[in-house]
Amino acid sequence: MKSGLLSQKRTGAGNLIWLSVLCSTVIIAFILFPLVEMVTQPSLVSLGTAALDRDVVRAIWLSIYTAGIAALISMIFGTPFAYLLARHNFKGKKILESVVDLPIMIPHPVVGIAILSIAGRNHWLGHFMQQIGVEIMGTTTGLVTVLTFVGLPFYVNTAKAGFEAIPERLEKVSRSLGASSTATFLRVTLPLGWRSMVVGLIMCTARAVSEFGAVVIVAYHPMVAPVMIYERFTAYGLKYSQPVAVWLILVCLLLFLLIRLFSAPRKKRT
Amino acid sequence: MIQIDHMTVHLPGFKLQDIDLTVDKGEFFALLGPTGAGKTLILESIAGLIPIAHGRLHVGNQDVTCLPPEKRGIGIVYQDHTLFPHLNVQENICFGLRYQQRPGVYQNQTFDTLVRRLELTHLLDRSIHKLSGGEKQRVALARALAIDPSVLLLDEPLSSLDPNFREEIRLLLKDLHRETAITILMVTHDFSEAHFLAQRVAVIHEGRIEQIGSVSNVFMHPTTPFVANFVGMKNIFAANFKHNYATVEGLSFTLQKNTGTAACIAIRPEHIVLSNTPPNQNVPNMMVGTVARIGHQGLFMDVVVEIAGVHFQSILPASAMHAMHLTPDSRVFMHVAPENIHLI
Numbered sequence: 001m002k003s004g005l006l007s008q009k010r011t012g013a014g015n016l017i018w019l020s021v022l023c024s025t026v027i028i029a030f031i032l033f034p035l036v037e038m039v040t041q042p043s044l045v046s047l048g049t050a051a052l053d054r055d056v057v058r059a060i061w062l063s064i065y066t067a068g069i070a071a072l073i074s075m076i077f078g079t080p081f082a083y084l085l086a087r088h089n090f091k092g093k094k095i096l097e098s099v100v101d102l103p104i105m106i107p108h109p110v111v112g113i114a115i116l117s118i119a120g121r122n123h124w125l126g127h128f129m130q131q132i133g134v135e136i137m138g139t140t141t142g143l144v145t146v147l148t149f150v151g152l153p154f155y156v157n158t159a160k161a162g163f164e165a166i167p168e169r170l171e172k173v174s175r176s177l178g179a180s181s182t183a184t185f186l187r188v189t190l191p192l193g194w195r196s197m198v199v200g201l202i203m204c205t206a207r208a209v210s211e212f213g214a215v216v217i218v219a220y221h222p223m224v225a226p227v228m229i230y231e232r233f234t235a236y237g238l239k240y241s242q243p244v245a246v247w248l249i250l251v252c253l254l255l256f257l258l259i260r261l262f263s264a265p266r267k268k269r270t
Numbered sequence: 271m272i273q274i275d276h277m278t279v280h281l282p283g284f285k286l287q288d289i290d291l292t293v294d295k296g297e298f299f300a301l302l303g304p305t306g307a308g309k310t311l312i313l314e315s316i317a318g319l320i321p322i323a324h325g326r327l328h329v330g331n332q333d334v335t336c337l338p339p340e341k342r343g344i345g346i347v348y349q350d351h352t353l354f355p356h357l358n359v360q361e362n363i364c365f366g367l368r369y370q371q372r373p374g375v376y377q378n379q380t381f382d383t384l385v386r387r388l389e390l391t392h393l394l395d396r397s398i399h400k401l402s403g404g405e406k407q408r409v410a411l412a413r414a415l416a417i418d419p420s421v422l423l424l425d426e427p428l429s430s431l432d433p434n435f436r437e438e439i440r441l442l443l444k445d446l447h448r449e450t451a452i453t454i455l456m457v458t459h460d461f462s463e464a465h466f467l468a469q470r471v472a473v474i475h476e477g478r479i480e481q482i483g484s485v486s487n488v489f490m491h492p493t494t495p496f497v498a499n500f501v502g503m504k505n506i507f508a509a510n511f512k513h514n515y516a517t518v519e520g521l522s523f524t525l526q527k528n529t530g531t532a533a534c535i536a537i538r539p540e541h542i543v544l545s546n547t548p549p550n551q552n553v554p555n556m557m558v559g560t561v562a563r564i565g566h567q568g569l570f571m572d573v574v575v576e577i578a579g580v581h582f583q584s585i586l587p588a589s590a591m592h593a594m595h596l597t598p599d600s601r602v603f604m605h606v607a608p609e610n611i612h613l614i
Contacts, residue, residue, distance in 0.1 A: 089282070169352045172319045175339040176346045177417055178369030187365075191356045 039249070042242045050243035056228065060248055063225040064255065066140060067208035070147035071201045074155035079197065082156045083189070086163035104153050108213025115146055115218055142219040147208035155204040162196020163189065198263040202256050209252055271295040271453040272316060272421055277325030279308075279315050286311050286477045289325070293421075293470075296451045300464035300485075302500065303474035309457040312474070313423045316455070317344045330420050340369065345414030349426035351406040353398045359409050360394040366417040377416075384412045387449075388442070404435030408442070415452075424456040428463060443467055461501055465489070473497045491612070495534055498614055503536035504583040506614070516611070519580050524554045524608050532613035541610035542584035544573065545603045546594050556605040561598050564591075575604050 050056050085097065103111065119126045119136035129136070136142040166189060174184040212226040220227060225248045233241035272293040279286035286308050293299040301309045314320045316327065318339035327335045334342050353362050363385070367377050385391055388408045398406065407427060414422060427443065428436045444467055447454055458464055464471050465485055472482040473496070481488055481497045492498035495506050509516040509523075509532075516523045516535050523535065543549075549556060559577035566572075571591045573584045582604060586594075596602065 167352065169348055169350070170354060172314070172317075172339070173346060173348070173352050173413075174354075174365065175319065176317050176342070176344060177366030177413065178340045178343075179366070180338070180340050183369075188354060 059225045059228040066143045067205045070208045071204040074152045078156045082159035112214035112217025146214045151204035151208040155200040158200030162193045273328040275326045278323045298454045300468035300471045301457045307474040308477040345419035346423040347410045349430045351410045363412045403431045498536040505537040526608040534614040536612040539585040561600045
């Protein structure tokens with residue numbers, strides 16, 4: 001690496017390289033420094049207390065499982081959609097892709113407001129749902145709805161990129177060998193694309209766990225971890241919110257690490 | 271065996287127009303044309319992998335126009351092998367067996383025969399990432415043949431291979447065709463491949479068929495300037511015809527006979543004979559020119575001779591050129607036998 005940089009310098013690209021190195025260092029430090037400080041500042045005692053606090057455990061668990069359900073829903077509905085976008089060209093495809101990206105663009109509280117505008121008693125859909133006993137406002141169902149809304153684009157886009165990376169000719173050969181389109185998906189596309197689907201699940205879950213703005217509007221209670229962190233911060237201050245924050249990111253990191261390990265290629269492919 | 275009637279395919283930015291083609295049972299047929307001419311599209315539409323806009327398609331005695339690819343029983347081998355990267359050699363070859371209607375015993379027999387014939391026995395447990403180009407192409411062939419297809423489609427099967435593997439697969443294809451009498455439709459941009467393997471060819475240009483015929487007929491008697499150029503007639507000139515003469519930019523050529531319908535003359539480089547000294551006076555079509563350009567092609571040299579503003583391309587063995595001491599601007603005598611001037 002070092003010799004690579006030096007030889008670059010000799011060829012005259014030196015200044016640009018050092019500028020890039022400097023900027024990269026600044027960015028990495030900017031990301032890691034606050035995180036490391038936050039994780040190391042709380043005492044072990046306060047971390048222990050938080051871990052034994054039933055409210056904290058419940059909030060973190062709620063965060064993770066609602067985000068997980070949102071990711072699963074995204075996968076079930078998003079996989080065929082991602083495949084469609086990856087494999088077919090049709091009029092209006094660009095518009096559809098922009099629609100999928102909308103939840104990323106829209107300010108988070110606006111997402112909450114939007115969901116509530118169809119969930120209320122005055123809207124026919126909200127009215128219908130209340131009649132069959134589905135309540136959005138202040139329920140776990142509401143949480144999952146909001147988290148799916150904000151997480152869906154991350155799943156669809158990642159899975160789509162994964163499907164696009166599989167040569168279409170593999171599927172064509174499979175068809176010519178006698179496999180139907182369903183069999184081809186199961187025997188060729190899925191084995192080659194499931195890793196990107198798992199990565200999409202992780203991205204979707206991560207996005208959903210971190211959602212705050214839309215959640216406080218739709219369901220302040222039951223309290224998910226980000227809302228609890230916010231509440232403790234406003235009510236008691238930084239010191240009381242830090243341990244919860246640390247537990248939340250530790251649990252999430254562990255979870256994602258496990259999934260990543262599980263989905264890592266067993267041997268290097270060429 | 272394959273009959274294509276007035277087939278038209280529309281894709282964004284490309285069109286196959288009114289393709290009419292018949293391939294006989296047991297024939298080795300080559301679709302020739304430059305990259306981007308639409309050859310692969312013809313293969314894929316026969317296999318049912320892209321939708322056709324108009325026309326009918328028969329394979330065997332069956333109208334397959336509306337059949338999905340998995341019901342057509344057509345094998346296809348692409349130039350990049352297209353092996354399934356998550357399966358090993360044996361799993362690749364056996365991929366299509368479970369969809370076969372034939373009894374398992376018969377399938378096993380086919381599999382064993384194929385594996386032995388294509389010399390893949392020692393590779394069956396290998397990952398396909400560890401195969402050479404030639405081995406990959408043999409696996410792809412075995413996989414396509416394992417389903418006992420009525421027709422085998424080959425998409426430039428040799429062009430991604432190193433020269434030594436290319437020779438090996440080329441011989442293998444020829445032998446396989448002779449041994450199994452399977453109908454093969456191959457796409458290639460290389461006329462010498464078609465010459466070696468095929469009985470008949472169709473030359474495709476910009477989504478249309480320019481000429482269909484036996485290999486030697488197309489090679490010897492191209493009917494359009496494009497085909498003439500494609501089969502190596504590098505000298506193609508628009509000419510005025512009168513009696514037994516063709517005039518190009520004031521240069522008069524004696525012809526063997528005038529067809530009366532031609533608009534161009536075409537001459538192969540190897541038929542343009544160069545010499546330092548004037549040849550025998552009775553030689554027809556003798557002209558004097560200057561060497562405009564010399565290009566090295568290994569054992570052979572391209573020599574471009576300019577006469578009255580017209581450039582003629584000739585080809586000489588390197589040794590002959592050195593013996594003649596040709597350099598750019600050398601004066602040189604050129605003649606063409608009348609029977610070597612093709613009328614188009």
